[in-house]
Amino acid sequence: MLRIAVPNKGSLSEVAAEMLAEAGYSGRRDSRKLVHTDSRNGVEFFYLRPRDIATYVGSGALHVGITGRDLLLDSGSGASEVEALDFADSTFRFAAPAGGGISELEHLAGKRVATSYPKLVDDFLRARGIVSELVKLDGAVESAVQLGVADAVADVVSTGATLRAAGLEIFGPVILQSTAVLIGGPTEHADVERLLRRLRGVLVARKYVIMDYDLPVDQLDAATQVAGGIESPTVSPLKDERWVAVRVMVRADEANQVMDRLYDLGARAILVTAIHAARL
Helix, strand or coil: CEEEEEECCCHHHHHHHHHHHHCCCCCCCCCCCCEEEEHHHCEEEEEECHHHHHHHHHHCCCCEEEEEHHHHHHHCCCCEEEEECCCCCEEEEEEEECCCCCCCHHHHCCCEEEECCHHHHHHHHHCCCCCCEEEECCCCHHHCCCCCCCCEEEEEECCCHHHHHCCEEEEEEEEEEECEEEEECCCCCCCHHHHHHHHHHHHHHHHEEEEEEEEEHHHHHHHHHHCCCCCCCEEEECCCCCEEEEEEEEEHHHHHHHHHHHHHHCCEEEEEEECCCCCC
8 A cells, every 4th residue: 555644633634635635545434533544535544743744754664745845954864845735835935133243044053043954954064064053943043133042033934024023134045945745765656656646736736727718710820829738728619619618728817818818819708617636
């Protein structure tokens, strides 16, 4: 059986479970359950702490897993990224007290930097010739400077409001743009490719919609320039030979703009349908 590590809690857990369900796999019904077997698909799911998943996969105990790119890089394990899954996005930045003398990356040399990701941050700094003292904390990193245990912090940044509330100012380059990823290890399994195809299908289904519309046949070339689809649109004749029916995939976040442009070309009866699953 294919052995898959799944986050058991945190921001990764719920979306990972939804994605696997959309890919056709069954999941646990009891949140206290640590192992679930999906016999129909030949899969065993192991529900683990997100921070531990890279270690298990990297050791070969499990074939693949879903975790954060940040956690993968911080683990130092033998696991590697297979595919980005485009959820749980986050950005890592440095921050220090405003006007406190630390405003450039070079200023961190010899300073104490608090973070929940010591290896990730240490690797980033050393790659740039900077050696700092890393202070590992499991949470509330933004309080480290105020409490006197660090001179600066390296943490996840969304709007920066939490850091500003603690009197800190973001500086320096982005440490990492993280997202949820499928990771693999040294143990191979034939069904990994099937899992990957299914997850890619879910990503496509979330990003695209099907658009159907009727169009004057003499506007077909112009409409294809507006929405060309993955390969090309599907075009079907109508009873009225002056019109055709067109079906095409478009990005969901561009659907309304595409509808506007097609309408201006003379398209009518424009319908948009969500995609439940896909294989491209």
